[in-house]
Amino acid sequence: MGVFSGIEILFFFLGVITTLGVLGIIYLKQKRQAGPLSLFLSASGLFLLVFALAWSMSSIIEHEHQAANMGLLFFGLPAILLLGMAWKKLPEKR
Amino acid sequence: MDSDEGSKKDVTLSRRKFVKLGAASAVAGSAMMASLPSQVMAEASKGITGKQTLSSLPNKIDNTVYQRFHQKNTAFCQAITGTFPEGRQALGMLGSTSNELGQRTLDKAISDAGWYIDSLIADGASTSSPDTVAYARDNETAPERYDFSSPEEAAHYVKKAARFLGADLVGITPYDERWTYASFYNPQKQKSLPPDLPFTPKSVIVMAFEMDYEAMTTAPSGVSGGAVGLGYSQMAITGASMRKFLTNIGYKTFAAGNDVALSVPYGMAAGLGEAARNGILVTYEYGPRVRIGKIFTELDLACDSPVSFGVQHFCETCMLCADACPGHAISTEKLPSFAVNNECNNPGVSKWAIDAKKCLLAWGKTKSDCATCVTSCPYNKPDFWHHRLVDKVNRLMPGPVHSVMREMDKLFGYGNSFDKKAVDLFWKS
Ligand code: SF4
Ligand code: SF4
Numbered sequence: 269m270g271v272f273s274g275i276e277i278l279f280f281f282l283g284v285i286t287t288l289g290v291l292g293i294i295y296l297k298q299k300r301q302a303g304p305l306s307l308f309l310s311a312s313g314l315f316l317l318v319f320a321l322a323w324s325m326s327s328i329i330e331h332e333h334q335a336a337n338m339g340l341l342f343f344g345l346p347a348i349l350l351l352g353m354a355w356k357k358l359p360e361k362r
Numbered sequence: 363m364d365s366d367e368g369s370k371k372d373v374t375l376s377r378r379k380f381v382k383l384g385a386a387s388a389v390a391g392s393a394m395m396a397s398l399p400s401q402v403m404a405e406a407s408k409g410i411t412g413k414q415t416l417s418s419l420p421n422k423i424d425n426t427v428y429q430r431f432h433q434k435n436t437a438f439c440q441a442i443t444g445t446f447p448e449g450r451q452a453l454g455m456l457g458s459t460s461n462e463l464g465q466r467t468l469d470k471a472i473s474d475a476g477w478y479i480d481s482l483i484a485d486g487a488s489t490s491s492p493d494t495v496a497y498a499r500d501n502e503t504a505p506e507r508y509d510f511s512s513p514e515e516a517a518h519y520v521k522k523a524a525r526f527l528g529a530d531l532v533g534i535t536p537y538d539e540r541w542t543y544a545s546f547y548n549p550q551k552q553k554s555l556p557p558d559l560p561f562t563p564k565s566v567i568v569m570a571f572e573m574d575y576e577a578m579t580t581a582p583s584g585v586s587g588g589a590v591g592l593g594y595s596q597m598a599i600t601g602a603s604m605r606k607f608l609t610n611i612g613y614k615t616f617a618a619g620n621d622v623a624l625s626v627p628y629g630m631a632a633g634l635g636e637a638a639r640n641g642i643l644v645t646y647e648y649g650p651r652v653r654i655g656k657i658f659t660e661l662d663l664a665c666d667s668p669v670s671f672g673v674q675h676f677c678e679t680c681m682l683c684a685d686a687c688p689g690h691a692i693s694t695e696k697l698p699s700f701a702v703n704n705e706c707n708n709p710g711v712s713k714w715a716i717d718a719k720k721c722l723l724a725w726g727k728t729k730s731d732c733a734t735c736v737t738s739c740p741y742n743k744p745d746f747w748h749h750r751l752v753d754k755v756n757r758l759m760p761g762p763v764h765s766v767m768r769e770m771d772k773l774f775g776y777g778n779s780f781d782k783k784a785v786d787l788f789w790k791s
Contacts, residue, residue, distance in 0.1 A: 330744045
């Protein structure tokens with residue numbers, strides 16, 4: 269993109285994803301009456317997901333592709349598991 | 363030597379293991395945090411920066427044994443003069459080419475190009491030739507001095523100038539005669555010289571020059587040799603430019619590459635990093651992927667202090683460089699000691715002594731200036747946020763966790779050496 273470096277673009281999009289994630293958690297609390305456990309799991313899952321994306325994209329920028337894959341595995345997979353658990357803990361839709 | 367030696371084994375994971383690992387890593391992360399000792403947690407809660415300032419060098423020095431080192435005892439000088447003939451033969455192999463990736467004419471051409479400026483103005487600083495264009499000692503000094511209001515102000519301006527002129531890291535330490543060679547030696551002219559300096563310096567400005575990360579991932583190869591050479595060339599350019607800057611403002615100054623004095627103790631004393639198992643200065647910003655240049659000046663400058671960010675502690679468990687070294691030249695003793703290998707080591711300092719002769723012989727076998735111990739080190743990472751984070755976590759962790767960190771580093775694909783794909787990737791990226 270010329271003007272911005274890879275890491276600047278990465279952190280811009282991470283900001284967007286974090287904002288959307290926080291809005292999602294607010295939605296879960298207000299519209300889906302998510303309990304404290306579900307909120308905790310979704311917040312942890314969001315944190316890990318953002319971390320996994322940040323790690324992996326940073327690794328791609330520095331041409332360390334194995335580190336990028338392992339980052340998704342080590343941080344991304346637990347993030348998905350936590351988000352899945354958070355989803356399961358949501359009260360039924362009325 | 364097997365050219366695949368030290369290479370990273372391919373990591374293959376079944377899908378089942380993949381999921382298990384993912385789940386396990388979530389649990390392991392929380393368990394690690396829970397297992398942090400309380401004093402470590404207290405340190406963390408104070409807002410640790412990762413670097414701790416020390417009042418003196420961390421290495422024990424036995425003053426009853428320690429004597430200044432004679433430059434002619436370096437493996438390089440011995441090889442060039444012929445007192446170490448196998449070493450001379452090994453040096454002769456560096457320019458040879460083959461069809462192997464990393465050894466082609468193309469790869470050796472970039473190596474030669476990296477060294478080019480150094481060979482023009484510093485006469486191969488890695489062999490410590492004194493009195494070259496870049497490292498001349500008797501220099502004209504402007505008669506009028508620019509006066510700084512304090513050593514702190516002077517240090518600020520000097521550091522700014524050094525960074526502007528090409529240094530990546532700059533630290534300052536008082537002149538310490540212990541690290542000056544007991545006698546100088548010009549290997550090109552095969553001549554011993556008295557250790558006379560044109561003046562007694564007050565301060566030593568120590569500069570570190572980063573070597574390209576991607577090029578170094580190809581080690582040992584002509585490409586990594588180019589990165590090493592470029593480091594030396596930049597060191598000579600910045601050294602000469604800094605000398606010009608300081609003599610222009612009226613202070614006697616000379617620059618040095620590997621000549622005049624030992625670089626690692628000066629780098630440590632100036633707060634640039636810690637001495638590691640691989641015998642190299644490991645810096646906080648670039649790990650061991652640096653070259654070190656020195657500026658000796660009569661200007662009184664505010665000095666920096668030695669630092670620690672846990673390198674020596676991590677080295678006790680890590681040993682990745684020793685495992686990867688094709689010359690088996692790196693100590694595998696757990697703790698640093700006063701043991702030496704031969705006359706290339708200076709007795710009286712507790713450290714992990716490198717066997718410089720074995721190292722040089724491995725250069726001949728790999729037909730390169732090797733640097734596998736730089737590439738394989740977990741501190742050799744680009745200056746990216748996630749590596750800084752891991753460094754900080756490492757520092758907080760007790761010793762046994764370092765073994766896990768060492769394995770994780772390999773699992774994440776860092777520190778490969780003898781990796782032919784890296785050469786291809788370098789040229790095609
Ligand atoms: S340069 Fe190569 S041979 Fe020498 S110590 Fe390092 S890894 Fe070993
Ligand atoms: S590879 Fe490991 S043991 Fe060797 S210098 Fe680096 S941290 Fe220390």
